[in-house]
Amino acid sequence: MWNDARTLNLIANTLYLAAAMVLGACALVWLAQRPVFALQAIWIEAEDGTLQHVTPASVHATISGRLMGNFFTADLEQVRQVFETVPWVRQASVRRQWPHSLVVTIQEHQTLGIWNENRLLNTYGESFTANLGEAEDDRELPVFGGPDGSEKLVAQRYAELLRWFAPVKLEPRRVVLTPRYAWQVQLSNGAVIDLGREPTTAPGGETASLEARVQRFVQAIPVIEARIGRVEHADLRYPNGFAVTTAKPAGGADSLTRKPASTMQPNRKRP
Numbered sequence: 643m644w645n646d647a648r649t650l651n652l653i654a655n656t657l658y659l660a661a662a663m664v665l666g667a668c669a670l671v672w673l674a675q676r677p678v679f680a681l682q683a684i685w686i687e688a689e690d691g692t693l694q695h696v697t698p699a700s701v702h703a704t705i706s707g708r709l710m711g712n713f714f715t716a717d718l719e720q721v722r723q724v725f726e727t728v729p730w731v732r733q734a735s736v737r738r739q740w741p742h743s744l745v746v747t748i749q750e751h752q753t754l755g756i757w758n759e760n761r762l763l764n765t766y767g768e769s770f771t772a773n774l775g776e777a778e779d780d781r782e783l784p785v786f787g788g789p790d791g792s793e794k795l796v797a798q799r800y801a802e803l804l805r806w807f808a809p810v811k812l813e814p815r816r817v818v819l820t821p822r823y824a825w826q827v828q829l830s831n832g833a834v835i836d837l838g839r840e841p842t843t844a845p846g847g848e849t850a851s852l853e854a855r856v857q858r859f860v861q862a863i864p865v866i867e868a869r870i871g872r873v874e875h876a877d878l879r880y881p882n883g884f885a886v887t888t889a890k891p892a893g894g895a896d897s898l899t900r901k902p903a904s905t906m907q908p909n910r911k912r913p
Contacts, residue, residue, distance in 0.1 A: 680712045683743040688750070695730035695776055696748055704728040713742050721746070729772050732764065753777045754797060755784035767794030788819035795819065799852075803827060806856040810863050825852065831872070835859070838879035859884055 686693075686701060708724050711717065718736045725734035725746050733749040751770050757763040762772055763786050777783060788796045796819055803814040807829065816828035825837035840852045855878040862884075866873055871888035878884045 681709070681716065681742060681744060684709075685739065685743060685745045687745065687747050689733075689747055690749075693748065693750060695772070696728060696750055700730075701725075701728050713738060713740075713744075716744065718744075730776075732766075732768070732770070753783065754800070755786050757786050757793065758788070759785075763793055763797060765797070767797035769793045782815070784814060785816045786818070787816075789821055789823075792819050799825065802853070803856070806853060807860060810860050833873045834875045836875075836877045836879060855879075855884070 705724050721736045722734050730750050731748050732751045735747045737745050739745050751764040754763045754765050757769045761769045762777055763769050786796050800817050813830045814827045815830050818826045824839045827835045837852055859878055873886050874889050875887040876884055
């Protein structure tokens with residue numbers, strides 16, 4: 643082999659190439675560590691163009707001392723995770739901007755209401771922790787409650803209830819899912835509605851979905867309030883009807899007379 647010039651040249655060229663690659667790698671590492679590539683700016687932008695709750699002060703307080711590396715060595719996944727711990731940040735994405743900056747795009751939580759008294763619920767049905775006072779705007783936030791892990795279910799039910807009660811211009815102001823997975827709702831007029839569980843199976847084998855029970859009640863509300871007074875409480879857990887408690891002024895606008903609970907059934911035309 644040592645007398646073969648072609649083999650010796652091949653070995654020599656391979657060694658030269660390996661040495662050049664090692665030197666090149668060392669040069670790149672040296673260059674990447676130069677101060678010119680140290681992170682000098684982190685630009686924050688909103689996914690939808692505006693940020694309502696995320697502020698430079700809250701970002702600085704959260705990320706200070708937690709970001710490592712420079713333009714080349716910063717772990718973008720680690721940076722993303724750090725930014726997603728900033729209050730009001732739902733999601734973050736990070737990209738490099740030559741030669742010494744990072745750009746972080748932030749999606750804020752959009753508040754749907756208050757969850758279990760001390761947390762907030764966003765429009766994706768996710769609970770998160772933030773200053774409740776910062777969530778207040780020009781509207782009163784609805785209140786939600788339920789077992790852990792039921793946030794998406796409660797948010798979905800809230801959207802359905804908004805649609806179901808729209809014909810009588812009422813909105814759910816409080817929606818609670820009990821540990822037994824029964825639903826209770828307080829409407830914008832103060833009425834408390836017990837919806838029960840879904841589905842409900844009657845002794846005869848019939849089922850009444852929540853939507854069917856609410857629609858039956860909504861159709862009867864104008865008649866009830868015209869004849870016996872404003873509904874204060876309604877129990878819709880009956881298979882073929884519902885029970886209501888009403889209040890009616892007697893002798894003055896501020897005087898309410900409570901009527902006994904009565905079971906209402908849909909009007910049926912007589913033959």
